[in-house]
Amino acid sequence: MASPLNRTLVLTEAERTQSVHTVAELTKRSPRSGVYAGDVLAALERLPSHSFDLITADPPYNYGLDFGNDSDRQSDRDYRAWARAWLRLLWRVATPTASLYVCCGWEYSGFYQEAIAEAGFHLLNRITWKREKGRGAKKNWKQNMEDIWFAVCDKKHYTFNLENVKLRKQVIAPYRENGAPKDWRMGEDGKPFRMTHPSNIWSDLTVPFWSMPENTPHPAQKPEALAERVLLASTDRGDRVLDLFSGSGTFSVVANRLGRKYIGIEMNEEYVRYAMKRLAMTED
Numbered sequence: 001m002a003s004p005l006n007r008t009l010v011l012t013e014a015e016r017t018q019s020v021h022t023v024a025e026l027t028k029r030s031p032r033s034g035v036y037a038g039d040v041l042a043a044l045e046r047l048p049s050h051s052f053d054l055i056t057a058d059p060p061y062n063y064g065l066d067f068g069n070d071s072d073r074q075s076d077r078d079y080r081a082w083a084r085a086w087l088r089l090l091w092r093v094a095t096p097t098a099s100l101y102v103c104c105g106w107e108y109s110g111f112y113q114e115a116i117a118e119a120g121f122h123l124l125n126r127i128t129w130k131r132e133k134g135r136g137a138k139k140n141w142k143q144n145m146e147d148i149w150f151a152v153c154d155k156k157h158y159t160f161n162l163e164n165v166k167l168r169k170q171v172i173a174p175y176r177e178n179g180a181p182k183d184w185r186m187g188e189d190g191k192p193f194r195m196t197h198p199s200n201i202w203s204d205l206t207v208p209f210w211s212m213p214e215n216t217p218h219p220a221q222k223p224e225a226l227a228e229r230v231l232l233a234s235t236d237r238g239d240r241v242l243d244l245f246s247g248s249g250t251f252s253v254v255a256n257r258l259g260r261k262y263i264g265i266e267m268n269e270e271y272v273r274y275a276m277k278r279l280a281m282t283e284d
């Protein structure tokens with residue numbers, strides 16, 4: 001029997017057979033916010049030009065996970081050719097000031113660095129997410145990280161809302177100048193803190209656990225807090241977000257909650273239904 005603390009979302013019988021929107025419904029005219037079932041390549045051909053301010057791509061990492069399809073079990077050669085194919089289609093749908101975030105494991109990180117630049121984007125950073133839950137190995141170091149490449153269309157013009165994503169850090173040595181705090185404030189807990197610039201190493205974000213209400217059975221679900229950091233930094237209210245390989249819908253759910261328009265694309269209809277359930281929950 002499931003623990004009473006287990007808050008993993010489960011689809012009801014009715015939700016399991018609910019109809020879904022498909023990429024065939026996407027038109028070159030502004031599509032409605034929603035998560036659409038179907039292939040990313042097909043969707044990218046159908047979406048209107050210059051219409052997304054932020055593109056997030058969380059593709060299969062080719063780890064052999066079961067997403068109900070073979071996308072995570074491709075030969076190395078097929079995987080690279082396939083990833084190049086969808087990356088090449090991103091430029092047309094991005095606005096001139098758009099940002100792009102592409103998630104990957106260390107195995108394909110070097111590949112994505114090259115392929116994103118080949119697709120016309122300017123790389124600005126590699127974020128490393130240190131997950132506290134890793135994949136152990138007997139004859140290798142435990143795989144405990146994921147990379148997220150951050151790129152933009154135009155190095156001079158893009159959104160980056162630094163103030164939205166500054167992090168609170170406790171100050172160990174609170175210096176004073178003429179009796180006044182130098183660059184810190186006193187927290188309500190009586191501890192001195194300052195707001196610091198977020199670095200490209202993210203070690204404060206946990207993977208979704210079964211005790212968390214955002215958790216679904218998706219085997220590679222991203223935490224909402226990670227999506228929130230990306231969206232708060234790289235979009236404004238009303239901006240349009242393209243969530244490729246949306247899985248259980250994490251980036252779309254957060255986009256919706258933050259007042260952004262969004263299109264999610266996911267091949268597995270069951271995951272699309274989880275995304276729909278999560279979206280309905282954010283609207284309650």
Ligand SMILES: C[S@@+](CC[C@H](N)C(=O)[O-])C[C@H]1O[C@@H](n2cnc3c(N)ncnc32)[C@H](O)[C@@H]1O
Pocket residue numbers: 038039040041058059060061067069071218220221222223245246247248249250251265266267268271
């Ligand atoms: C790493 S997971 C994404 C997880 C997602 N960000 C979340 O938080 O749940 C990759 C997803 O890509 C989907 N996928 C794989 N190939 C696809 C394709 N060609 N078109 C659309 N979705 C695809 C898989 O079914 C899987 O759900």
